[in-house]
Amino acid sequence: MNNVRNKKRANKSLPFFFKDEFIVSFIIVFISIILLISTFSFDIVPPILNRGIQPATFPKALLILIISLTLIIYYLSIKSPWKIGKKLPKTFFLTLLSFLIFVIISKTLDFFLAISVLSIFVSYNWGERRIFYLLLVSIIFPILVFIFFETILGLRFPPGIITNLYYY
Amino acid sequence: MLTPLFSSKLLIVLLFGTLFGLILGVLPGLGPTTGGALILPFTMTLDPLSAIVLLTSIYCAGTYGGAITAVLINTPGTPAAAATCLDGYPLAQKGEAGRALGMATVSSTVGGIFSVIILVFFAPLLAKLAYEFGQPEYFALAIFGLTMLSSIGEGSPIKNLIAGAFGILISTIGKDFMTSIDRFTYGINELSVGIGFIPVVVGLFAISEMLTQSTLLDQVFKRVALKAVKLPTKDDYKKTWKTILRSSGIGSFIGVLPAEGGTVASLIGYSEAKRFSKNPEEFGKGSIEGIAGAEAANNAATGGAMVPTLALGIPGSATTAVILTGLIIHGVRPGPDLFREQPDFLYGIFGAMLIANVLFFIFGFFGAKIFARITLVPNKILWPMIFAVSVCGTYSLSQSIIDVWIMLFFGVLGFFMRRFGFSVVPVIIGLILGELVEGTLRQSLVIFDGNWLMFLTRPIALTFFILSLIALAFPLLRSKKQKK
Numbered sequence: 001m002n003n004v005r006n007k008k009r010a011n012k013s014l015p016f017f018f019k020d021e022f023i024v025s026f027i028i029v030f031i032s033i034i035l036l037i038s039t040f041s042f043d044i045v046p047p048i049l050n051r052g053i054q055p056a057t058f059p060k061a062l063l064i065l066i067i068s069l070t071l072i073i074y075y076l077s078i079k080s081p082w083k084i085g086k087k088l089p090k091t092f093f094l095t096l097l098s099f100l101i102f103v104i105i106s107k108t109l110d111f112f113l114a115i116s117v118l119s120i121f122v123s124y125n126w127g128e129r130r131i132f133y134l135l136l137v138s139i140i141f142p143i144l145v146f147i148f149f150e151t152i153l154g155l156r157f158p159p160g161i162i163t164n165l166y167y168y
Numbered sequence: 169m170l171t172p173l174f175s176s177k178l179l180i181v182l183l184f185g186t187l188f189g190l191i192l193g194v195l196p197g198l199g200p201t202t203g204g205a206l207i208l209p210f211t212m213t214l215d216p217l218s219a220i221v222l223l224t225s226i227y228c229a230g231t232y233g234g235a236i237t238a239v240l241i242n243t244p245g246t247p248a249a250a251a252t253c254l255d256g257y258p259l260a261q262k263g264e265a266g267r268a269l270g271m272a273t274v275s276s277t278v279g280g281i282f283s284v285i286i287l288v289f290f291a292p293l294l295a296k297l298a299y300e301f302g303q304p305e306y307f308a309l310a311i312f313g314l315t316m317l318s319s320i321g322e323g324s325p326i327k328n329l330i331a332g333a334f335g336i337l338i339s340t341i342g343k344d345f346m347t348s349i350d351r352f353t354y355g356i357n358e359l360s361v362g363i364g365f366i367p368v369v370v371g372l373f374a375i376s377e378m379l380t381q382s383t384l385l386d387q388v389f390k391r392v393a394l395k396a397v398k399l400p401t402k403d404d405y406k407k408t409w410k411t412i413l414r415s416s417g418i419g420s421f422i423g424v425l426p427a428e429g430g431t432v433a434s435l436i437g438y439s440e441a442k443r444f445s446k447n448p449e450e451f452g453k454g455s456i457e458g459i460a461g462a463e464a465a466n467n468a469a470t471g472g473a474m475v476p477t478l479a480l481g482i483p484g485s486a487t488t489a490v491i492l493t494g495l496i497i498h499g500v501r502p503g504p505d506l507f508r509e510q511p512d513f514l515y516g517i518f519g520a521m522l523i524a525n526v527l528f529f530i531f532g533f534f535g536a537k538i539f540a541r542i543t544l545v546p547n548k549i550l551w552p553m554i555f556a557v558s559v560c561g562t563y564s565l566s567q568s569i570i571d572v573w574i575m576l577f578f579g580v581l582g583f584f585m586r587r588f589g590f591s592v593v594p595v596i597i598g599l600i601l602g603e604l605v606e607g608t609l610r611q612s613l614v615i616f617d618g619n620w621l622m623f624l625t626r627p628i629a630l631t632f633f634i635l636s637l638i639a640l641a642f643p644l645l646r647s648k649k650q651k652k
Contacts (some may be wrong), residue, residue, distance in 0.1 A: 053610055069333070073326050107569075133549055
């Protein structure tokens with residue numbers, strides 16, 4: 001509670017472009033404008049095939065709605081700032097990093113190796129130090145999941161340095 | 169009603185679904201919506217009835233399961249159990265955890281069964297009414313469903329609307345379903361089929377929750393010991409029977425409203441229980457009526473939320489959005505035709521919900537102590553495992569690694585949305601309703617020869633538009649009243 005209050009107070013003293021409300025609203029509006037511009041490159045349907053409205057009209061309307069509503073919430077936030085939680089801890093950024101590592105390993109080496117690496121990385125960074133449990137989450141459980149999906153659901157996983165050992 | 173369920177396979181599915189739902193409900197951060205989304209790929213190996221029976225039993229039991237953690241560790245297992253904490257935990261602290269859980273179990277069961285009765289009677293009536301609906305009426309109904317998003321939970325109504333519009337925008341990615349023109353694909357082939365529901369829902373619920381849990385590692389739960397669950401005494405029944413019935417009615421009604429669900433129902437059920445109570449001063453200090461009011465309402469919302477889901481194809485809550493997806497991927501199109509063509513299928517679902525309510529009563533009564541121990545599984549072991557299942561489940565549907573990356577993207581997005589006060593539920597409902605909104609709008613404009621004002625000449629459509637305006641105005645009036 002105190003953290004929220006402190007954050008709110010700290011947020012008030014910042015110039016407007018450093019405030020969370022401005023940054024979030026800016027990001028939403030910026031992305032929406034880019035998407036709105038891209039809708040102008042959508043193909044136009046000849047009148048005979050056109051069903052009511054052009055394919056670009058509906059997304060355009062949605063994006064204009066999102067931009068308008070975002071401007072309203074930003075305006076309202078000037079009077080009553082948002083309640084935003086405490087500063088994000090190191091474990092959050094490490095978990096985020098683990099997602100990035102997952103994407104890289106699954107793309108370049110192996111899907112299941114990526115799951116194992118993420119599991120051990122997250123479990124360790126969240127405070128697990130017991131070897132058995134680290135092995136459980138990183139090796140035993142992914143193997144069980146693999147066997148389940150492979151045999152019961154008949155799924156074929158993408159090839160990789162470990163998955164190939166099973167398939168070939 | 170129960171005849172379609174007299175097969176050993178369906179009974180096993182029902183038993184598993186109830187147990188799994190209870191486990192999901194007990195674990196804070198999971199719950200029936202995330203659990204349903206995680207299990208959805210596995211249902212592909214089942215026939216449509218078994219798949220939907222599994223999902224509905226998870227829904228019923230998961231909603232109740234949240235009460236166990238609410239009473240014992242003051243943390244709602246599901247958002248719908250938040251109001252149960254207010255009196256459940258104080259009563260448990262007084263050494264009456266068994267009594268609190270007993271009341272939660274009985275009122276949840278009564279609320280759940282009451283709502284199934286409502287479902288059996290009202291869903292066919294609503295479906296009959298839906299025969300009168302043309303494209304303009306369905307468009308107006310979908311708009312009504314979307315405007316109801318503004319009053320979800322306690323968050324900002326405008327932020328909910330932005331999230332809902334964002335959900336609809338996601339549904340426009342890929343080939344336009346009427347003209348086959350690419351929209352927002354940017355030359356990426358995988359995007360031309362659109363963005364699947366499963367990667368979005370697993371990302372927004374499971375992965376964003378994993379990120380949330382990574383910020384809560386220093387949280388310490390104070391657990392209250394539980395000896396055994398006790399059935400309410402005669403005195404407790406005397407005190408609460410009116411509250412249970414009232415909350416069951418409120419929960420069923422709130423559930424029927426598109427997009428609303430157990431969370432809103434339990435908060436209203438709780439506040440109405442307090443308003444009608446002879447001892448309102450006891451609320452917040454361990455009132456047995458408070459527990460009954462909240463729990464009967466949130467479980468009553470389960471049957472209520474299934475009414476628009478089955479009769480109109482409009483989800484009544486986040487979990488029914490997952491069930492609706494389950495129906496669609498199994499080739500079952502909800503709506504009036506379903507009632508005419510597959511009555512056995514529907515009665516199978518109704519019967520399954522009825523049995524699930526009885527089963528979670530038995531499991532809850534005799535096994536609450538065991539289920540409470542599940543919360544002892546540390547997050548540092550649980551969440552990496554959930555990640556592995558999420559990734560494989562998401563991959564399994566279309567065997568596409570792109571889906572896994574989309575899931576991760578929505579996981580990160582969902583975390584920041586929640587951090588800045590945007591609910592993720594409207595995104596899901598917007599995604600589900602997107603195609604219906606756009607399709608019915610375009611077909612209506614073809615019928616009306618492009619004249620928008622013609623919508624106002626259709627009485628049912630006009631009624632839904634007026635209801636939409638009321639739905640938009642209601643949260644604004646409520647916040648003004650609260651400020652006063």
